[in-house]
Amino acid sequence: MSTDKRFAEIPVEAVKNFWNRCPCNLRHSPAPVGTKEYFEEVAKRKFFVEPHLVDFADFPSVKGKKVLEIGCGLGTTAVRFAMAGAAKVTAVDISEQSLELAKQHAAVYGVSDRMEFFLANAEELSKHIPLDHYDVIFSFGVIHHTPHPDKIIQELKHFLKRNGKIKIMVYSRYCWKTLWVLFKHGKLKFWNLSKLLAAHSEAQIGCPVTYTYSRSSGRKLLESHGFKVDRVHVDHIFPYKIAEYVQYKYVKIWYFRWMPRRLFRWLETKFGWHLCIEASR
């Protein structure tokens, strides 16, 4: 894990306030927020720029199962678990604004009856949500944003069924994005890396907490709480120019434009920003 101890001292309120000010992917669509058109475009854009998420979530596999999602944001994956036929989806987030939109998302797609929503700091999950045992616990891009990621993993032990599966994505430390942030924002001051990565990890600048993990520290995060890690892999490089991307245009940076697709995929699987971990008990 990145060694910046400062993150552990940041109050979780600061995390909550950040995500309340700018719920994740809020500007993924120019349509009126809360409409079906809005949520459709948010999902389309998310799955277009993060196509590996669709494989990782493996929506059809949850049919008839109970799913717990930690840090659901706008509910883009939680709602799709429900749409794929999950028996029950429990969606948790620390941000009221995000959770409110996730509830609207579920209502718009007519899956509210199979979903429940909890406003909670997942570091204290068992204080806030009724104890239940889930087949799948899913969390995408969340656990590295909390001041004490270990506490969340510790909590998950109470909620996973004996043969259940955990799927989490945290940010990778040794990746293309790290290099890009160092070049673009850090003037190669690698000793400031943790601070720089936190500031520039999200579309909106100034995220208070962003830990990053090597493959082995990601594995340790789960193993130190008694989980068995089944698979660790990295994926995802964002190849588009930001100025155009925020205008809903997808223009690749010149070196990605000429790069053969196979080379790009190779780079993503070696130096991707998303460290995906699958574990069981």
Ligand SMILES: C[S@@+](CC[C@H](N)C(=O)[O-])C[C@H]1O[C@@H](n2cnc3c(N)ncnc32)[C@H](O)[C@@H]1O
């Ligand atoms: C980068 S967003 C990802 C949202 C969603 N998983 C997605 O892929 O769109 C991180 C989310 O984690 C939530 N979060 C951060 N720390 C949390 C905590 N301790 N407990 C619950 N949710 C948390 C934030 O409110 C935010 O919605």
